[in-house]
Amino acid sequence: MRNVLAVDIGGTFTDLVAYDLESGTVTYAKSPTTYGDFVEGILACLTKAGIHVADTELVKHGSTLVINALIQRDGARTALITTKGFRDTLEIGR
Numbered sequence: 001m002r003n004v005l006a007v008d009i010g011g012t013f014t015d016l017v018a019y020d021l022e023s024g025t026v027t028y029a030k031s032p033t034t035y036g037d038f039v040e041g042i043l044a045c046l047t048k049a050g051i052h053v054a055d056t057e058l059v060k061h062g063s064t065l066v067i068n069a070l071i072q073r074d075g076a077r078t079a080l081i082t083t084k085g086f087r088d089t090l091e092i093g094r
Contacts, residue, residue: 011068014041
């Protein structure tokens, strides 16, 4: 097996989707997000999916954790500082 993994670490769950490059099968797993060590949540997903780390060719990682904190206004107060001429960057990105 040669797998490509997509992992999303969210505020509640860590989600994993694995695509086997040889067979074309797709496997999905979910585990609680582990705040102390995010890797534990990823490894729990791999275990549930029956995938060995050694069989992994590529990992794509995304996180909705930060987006959720911003939307819910939860977490530390933050500020965005931009250089002159780039103050509209966030609006343009919408």
